Structure formats: C-alpha cells, structure tokens
Amino acid sequence: MAPRSKKEMELSELLAWSPNTGTGKFVLNPAYWLFPLALWALIVGASLYHNVREVEQHTLETATNKGRFIFAMVEDVRLWNARHGGTYVPETEQSPSNPFLNDPSKDIITLEGRKLTKLNPAYMTRQIASVIQENSQTIINITSLKPLNPNNMADPWERNALSAFEQKNKEMFAFINMGEIDLFRYMAPLMVKKSCLTCHAHQGYQTGDVRGGISISFSANSFLKTQNAQIRTHIILHTVAFAALCALTLFGLTKMRRQMTLLATLNKRQEEIVQIRTHDLQEESRKRHEAEARFRLFIDASAEGIVALDTKGICTFANPKAAKLLDLKDAEELIGRNFHEASGHHTHCEKDIATHNCPLFECTKQGKERYSDKEFFCTSKGIPFPVEYFASPVYDDGAIIGIILTFVDISARKAHQSEITKLSTAVEQSPATTIITDRNGVIEFVNERFCEVTGYGKEEVIGRTPSLLKSGHTDKNVYQSMWATLLNGKEWKGEFLNRKKDGTLFWEEALISPISNEYNEITHFVAVKRDITEFKLEMDEVWRQANYDLLTNLPNRHLFEDRLENAVALALREDRQLALLFIDLDGFKAVNDTFGHDAGDHVLKISAQRLKGLIRHSDTAARLGGDEFVIILHEPTSPDNVAVIAQKIIDEVSTDINFKGDDMAVSASIGIAMMPHDSTDPHELLRYADIAMYGAKQDGKNGFCYYERYKEGISQG
Numbered sequence: 001m002a003p004r005s006k007k008e009m010e011l012s013e014l015l016a017w018s019p020n021t022g023t024g025k026f027v028l029n030p031a032y033w034l035f036p037l038a039l040w041a042l043i044v045g046a047s048l049y050h051n052v053r054e055v056e057q058h059t060l061e062t063a064t065n066k067g068r069f070i071f072a073m074v075e076d077v078r079l080w081n082a083r084h085g086g087t088y089v090p091e092t093e094q095s096p097s098n099p100f101l102n103d104p105s106k107d108i109i110t111l112e113g114r115k116l117t118k119l120n121p122a123y124m125t126r127q128i129a130s131v132i133q134e135n136s137q138t139i140i141n142i143t144s145l146k147p148l149n150p151n152n153m154a155d156p157w158e159r160n161a162l163s164a165f166e167q168k169n170k171e172m173f174a175f176i177n178m179g180e181i182d183l184f185r186y187m188a189p190l191m192v193k194k195s196c197l198t199c200h201a202h203q204g205y206q207t208g209d210v211r212g213g214i215s216i217s218f219s220a221n222s223f224l225k226t227q228n229a230q231i232r233t234h235i236i237l238h239t240v241a242f243a244a245l246c247a248l249t250l251f252g253l254t255k256m257r258r259q260m261t262l263l264a265t266l267n268k269r270q271e272e273i274v275q276i277r278t279h280d281l282q283e284e285s286r287k288r289h290e291a292e293a294r295f296r297l298f299i300d301a302s303a304e305g306i307v308a309l310d311t312k313g314i315c316t317f318a319n320p321k322a323a324k325l326l327d328l329k330d331a332e333e334l335i336g337r338n339f340h341e342a343s344g345h346h347t348h349c350e351k352d353i354a355t356h357n358c359p360l361f362e363c364t365k366q367g368k369e370r371y372s373d374k375e376f377f378c379t380s381k382g383i384p385f386p387v388e389y390f391a392s393p394v395y396d397d398g399a400i401i402g403i404i405l406t407f408v409d410i411s412a413r414k415a416h417q418s419e420i421t422k423l424s425t426a427v428e429q430s431p432a433t434t435i436i437t438d439r440n441g442v443i444e445f446v447n448e449r450f451c452e453v454t455g456y457g458k459e460e461v462i463g464r465t466p467s468l469l470k471s472g473h474t475d476k477n478v479y480q481s482m483w484a485t486l487l488n489g490k491e492w493k494g495e496f497l498n499r500k501k502d503g504t505l506f507w508e509e510a511l512i513s514p515i516s517n518e519y520n521e522i523t524h525f526v527a528v529k530r531d532i533t534e535f536k537l538e539m540d541e542v543w544r545q546a547n548y549d550l551l552t553n554l555p556n557r558h559l560f561e562d563r564l565e566n567a568v569a570l571a572l573r574e575d576r577q578l579a580l581l582f583i584d585l586d587g588f589k590a591v592n593d594t595f596g597h598d599a600g601d602h603v604l605k606i607s608a609q610r611l612k613g614l615i616r617h618s619d620t621a622a623r624l625g626g627d628e629f630v631i632i633l634h635e636p637t638s639p640d641n642v643a644v645i646a647q648k649i650i651d652e653v654s655t656d657i658n659f660k661g662d663d664m665a666v667s668a669s670i671g672i673a674m675m676p677h678d679s680t681d682p683h684e685l686l687r688y689a690d691i692a693m694y695g696a697k698q699d700g701k702n703g704f705c706y707y708e709r710y711k712e713g714i715s716q717g
Contacts, residue, residue, distance in 0.1 A: 067186025
C-alpha cells in the first residue's frame with residue numbers, strides 16, 4: 001500500500017471522530033449523565049426552598065398584619081379614652097367600680113341619683129377585649145411587668161416580649177403550638193403618654209417609657225392550612241418540573257449518544273474505503289475518486305437539501321438532507337421522479353402551480369437564476385412547510401442541461417418573524433407609552449401612544465434623550481436613584497412630573513428595565529409608562545374634600561386639630577406663644593329662620609372670607625361646624641395684640657351682608673385661650689377658648705373674652 005501524502009493524512013484526521021474526547025466520553029458513558037441530573041436537582045431544590053420560604057414569610061406577614069390591625073384598633077380606643085381623661089358609665093355587674101383605680105372621683109352620683117363609675121383606658125380595653133373574644137375568638141390581654149391589677153400579670157411569653165420592648169423592640173409575634181391548637185400571638189408596647197400619668201405617675205413612669213403592652217392571640221389554623229396547601233402545590237410543581245427536565249435531558253443525551261455512535265461507525269467505514277481505494281487505484285484514479293468522495297461527503301453533510309433536475313424537471317440526484325426534508329426514507333426515492341410533483345410545490349394558500357408553469361423551470365427556459373422564500377414544499381405525508389430555495393442553471397458546451405436546486409425549511413424563521421411582528425404590533429398599539437433607548441439613553445424607538453401623550457412626533461425624538469420631557473419639578477435624587485438601579489441591572493419603578501411639547505405638565509408612572517446581551521452586558525433600556533395625571537388630581541381632590549369645609553373652603557375640624565397639635569408642638573419646641581380664638585356668630589339662627597338656609601350659607605361664606613382676610617398666611621382659620629369658627633395665631637406679640645385682632649374680627653363680621661337685596665346683620669362672640677399661660681395641651685386650649693366664648697356671650701355678645709379673665713371672674717363671683 002502506497003504511503004499516504006501529508007494532505008491525505010490531514011483529510012483523514014479531519015473526517016475522523018474520536019470517542020475519547022471529553023465530549024465523547026461524557027455522551028457515550030451514561031454514568032456521567034448523573035452530573036446534569038444532579039445539577040437539575042440542585043436548581044429545582046433551590047427554587048423549591050426559595051418558594052417555601054416566600055410562602056412562610058407571606059403567611060407570617062398576613063397574620064402579623066391582622067395582629068397589628070387589632071392592636072391599632074384597641075390602641076386608638078384606649079388613646080381616645082386617655083385623651084378624654086376616662087369616661088363614666090352606669091355602675092353595673094358588667095361594669096363594677098374599679099378597685100385598682102387610684103382616683104377619688106372614680107365613682108360619682110348624678111343629680112338624678114344614678115351611680116356612675118369611671119372607665120380608665122385599661123378598664124375600657126379589658127371590656128372591649130371581652131366583647132371581641134365573644135364575637136371572634138380573639139384573646140386580647142393588656143399586661144405589664146408592674147401591673148396595678150393582678151389580673152394583668154404577664155405570662156412567660158408576654159414577659160419576654162415586654163423585656164424586648166425595654167430594649168427598643170417595636171413588636172413581637174410568633175406562631176405557637178398549644179397541643180391540638182395552633183395560635184398566633186402578637187404583642188406591641190404601650191408607651192407612657194402625658195394622659196397616662198394621671199393613673200400611673202405614682203409608679204415612677206415618665207412620658208415615653210414602656211408601661212406595658214397589649215397581647216393579641218387568635219387561631220392560626222386557617223393561616224397554616226393555607227400555607228401548607230401552597231407548600232404542597234410548590235412541591236408537586238417542582239417535582240413535575242424536575243421529572244420533565246430529567247426526562248428531556250436523558251432524551252437529548254440518548255439521541256446524541258446514538259448519533260455519535262453512528263458517526264463513529266461511519267467515520268471508521270469511510271476510513272476503510274479510502275484506504276482500499278488508495279491501495280487499488282493509480283495515483284490519478286485515487287485522486288479523482290477521493291475528490292468525488294470528498295464532494296459527496298460535503299453534499300451529504302450539507303444542511304441544505306440539494307437536488308439536480310434535468311430540463312424536464314426529473315430528479316437525477318438528491319442528497320440525504322433533501323430526502324429528510326421531504327420525509328422520505330432515502331434520497332433514492334426522489335431519483336427519476338418529477339420534482340415539482342414529488343415536492344408538492346405550491347404558493348401560500350393553494351397548490352395552484354401547474355407543472356408546466358413551475359417557476360423553477362424559468363432557469364431552463366430563460367437561463368436565469370431563481371430565488372424565493374415565499375413558496376411551500378410538502379412532505380411525503382402532505383404536510384406543507386415554507387422553504388427558501390435557490391435554483392441555478394447548469395450548462396454543458398453552452399447549452400442548458402438542467403438545474404441545481406438548494407432548499408431549506410424556514411418554518412422556525414417564519415415563526416420567529418411572526419412572533420417579532422406580533423410583538424412589534426403589540427408594542428406599537430399598546431395603550432402604554434413605550435420608549436427604547438441605547439445604553440447611553442439615546443432614544444431608538446417610541447410607539448404611537450408616546451406621540452399622542454407628549455405631542456412629539458417620532459422624527460422629533462429619535463436620536464435624542466428622554467430629558468427633553470423634563471419639567472424641572474422632579475427631584476434630582478429620583479434620577480440619580482433611577483440610573484444607579486438600572487446600571488446595577490435591576491428594574492426601576494417610579495413617577496415623574498414631565499412636560500409635553502406644548503408646555504403642559506403631566507404625571508407619568510414609569511417601569512424601566514435594562515436589556516442585556518448574551519454576555520450579560522446592558523445594551524438597551526425599555527421604559528413602559530402611563531399618564532397618571534387624572535389619578536393624581538383625583539387623589540388631591542379626595543384629600544381636599546376630607547380636610548376642607550365644602551361650603552367655606554376653610555380647613556375643617558379634622559385638619560384644624562392636626563394643625564393645632566403641630567402648632568402647639570412647634571411652639572413648645574421653640575419656646576413661643578400661641579393664641580387660639582373661638583368665634584361664634586351671634587344672630588345667625590335668626591338669619592336662617594328669617595331669610596332661609598341659602599341666606600345662612602351665604603353669611604357663612606362671606607364671614608369665612610372676612611376671617612381669612614384678617615389673618616396672616618402663617619395663621620389658620622377653620623370652620624368647626626355650624627356657625628363656629630376658630631383661628632390659630634402664631635407668635636402673638638402680646639395679649640393686647642390679640643385683643644386688637646379680635647376687635648378687628650368683631651368689626652368686620654358685624655358689617656351688614658347683602659343677599660338678594662336683603663341686608664343681614666350678625667355679630668361675633670370670641671373666646672381667647674393663650675399658650676403656654678392657659679395650657680400646653682391642644683385639646684384643653686380648644687376647650688378653654690370655647691368656655692371663654694360663652695363668657696363673651698354672657699357679657700352681652702359682640703365682644704371677646706380671655707379664658708384667664710373669665711376664670712378669675714368666676715372665682716371672684
């Protein structure tokens with residue numbers, strides 16, 4: 001046997017395939033297949049662990065929120081009671097006198113002879129807890145490490161919680177198993193406030209101390225039942241997913257092993273054929289046959305179907321890929337057949353191409369190449385599939401003797417194009433504003449909704465940055481936070497106050513996501529936004545209706561009380577004075593009775609306008625209800641200065657008001673309470689100003705009275 005040349009040896013090595021490579025060993029040895037299965041087990045197990053933790057955390061959070069809600073409800077009632085200094089109720093078996101309340105006025109007898117007993121915050125909380133337990137099986141216990149009432153002694157769990165509150169913990173909660181019953185326990189601290197010192201100052205408490213806590217216990221069965229059901233569902237889903245992944249992995253590896261085994265056999269057989277031909281043929285014959293074998297190998301290994309047709313369309317050659325695409329057993333089934341009929345060649349909707357009009361034969365008739373990706377072939381079972389083909393004429397001595405046709409199945413490409421088209425259409429027609437930018441924030445795409453909302457045309461924004469929408473009213477920290485989040489590869493959600501092309505301001509809610517390539521490098525950002533301007537306006541209007549009087553447009557009682565508490569706190573912090581004026585319109589009932597409610601409403605609106613016009617922007621005028629108004633004066637220079645303002649109010653309010661041709665007259669009686677002289681408690685200030693107002697009425701109305709002077713007058717009288 002003649003020695004092989006260097007070129008022949010290189011070709012042999014190129015065609016050879018060794019099962020001893022790393023990939024070959026892995027695929028051919030099923031023992032190694034345990035590694036990917038173990039990887040799937042690790043991934044699925046990690047996912048299951050994460051999901052179970054999420055379910056448990058959600059269950060705990062749901063139960064905790066219920067505990068927080070009950071605590072907040074009880075605490076609000078307790079605080080209401082504390083702010084009112086307790087409340088008196090008839091003394092009954094259900095509400096006997098509290099033996100643990102150190103208050104000489106806890107039991108009183110009314111003028112009618114009824115016995116009343118005071119319910120302090122703790123006593124009222126215990127009664128409410130009893131009602132809640134009867135109706136909902138929820139146990140509420142108010143407890144302390146130093147209880148006045150022995151019944152309020154803390155159990156071990158509550159003692160641990162109270163000790164934790166002393167260490168600044170804000171709440172304690174846990175699921176606890178009590179034999180056959182699962183409970184959820186929640187506890188939060190009761191902080192000592194000024195109103196609490198009435199009953200507990202003798203215990204050494206100071207404002208801000210932890211006096212005790214409210215413990216809430218209820219059945220956890222429904223929570224744990226739901227949690228266990230969700231965990232079982234996650235276990236089933238992850239088990240199914242793991243089984244499917246293992247099955248697909250084993251199926252793929254088995255198929256690859258079969259193909260690699262076949263490839264090894266084919267390579268070995270090819271090497272034997274090459275060696276036999278090299279031994280038997282002369283150098284020239286050997287080279288010719290080697291070239292033919294090489295060409296045939298390339299043809300057979302081609303990813304495209306290749307067929308040769310004569311001038312009548314009869315197939316004279318076909319490679320295995322062509323047979324496979326047409327679902328034939330081998331290429332020999334095509335030889336000698338009319339390819340147009342064998343391939344079921346047709347256009348998109350119907351098999352409407354006659355044999356003599358087949359576009360492929362334009363190559364033989366006109367000598368022109370033919371290309372198309374819009375026609376279909378059919379498998380031997382009649383299943384159509386889209387193809388991309390290229391037909392080229394073959395010449396011999398200047399005459400066309402046939403054509404060479406190459407074709408591929410482009411079903412996947414068509415499906416991908418269809419998906420892209422659908423996605424593009426969905427984005428383009430989306431009711432949400434959509435923007436796509438490059439990594440530097442340069443706009444590459446906007447949809448029609450963007451143009452409708454902003455007023456900009458696509459050609460005006462492509463190549464620019466979204467900063468063209470900036471209004472200057474969005475905090476710079478919002479943009480800094482956004483870019484820090486996005487460049488970290490995370491989604492960012494927030495709101496912008498932007499400006500349209502015509503200058504109109506509008507609110508947008510935005511969800512911006514980074515897009516990464518296969519190397520995990522951020523290449524683009526996509527922003528999906530919606531106009532929430534109307535929502536913002538509606539929320540503002542809801543807030544205004546909840547905090548302002550609809551008739552006079554002055555702050556209502558709710559907003560006034562909030563501002564009064566803030567004003568008192570600020571005055572205490574900065575050692576300032578504060579004046580509170582309580583105003584009642586004299587003669588208002590007569591206006592209503594004489595001229596009607598429309599006239600009365602008109603008087604209230606005009607009076608409100610006059611009051612607002614007499615005070616500074618920093619002061620507050622509010623309507624409490626009916627014909628009662630209040631004014632908060634910040635930093636009055638002196639009581640005399642307050643008197644000047646009060647007199648101006650009386651003079652202005654007393655001016656006649658005309659309504660539909662009728663002149664109506666009212667006057668004002670004003671009570672004045674000063675801080676810190678009269679009180680530093682906002683509720684007491686309001687009450688003292690109210691009392692002083694009645695003093696002004698007793699003095700003949702249409703005047704003002706200080707609480708201090710009214711009190712002195714009572715004591716002297």
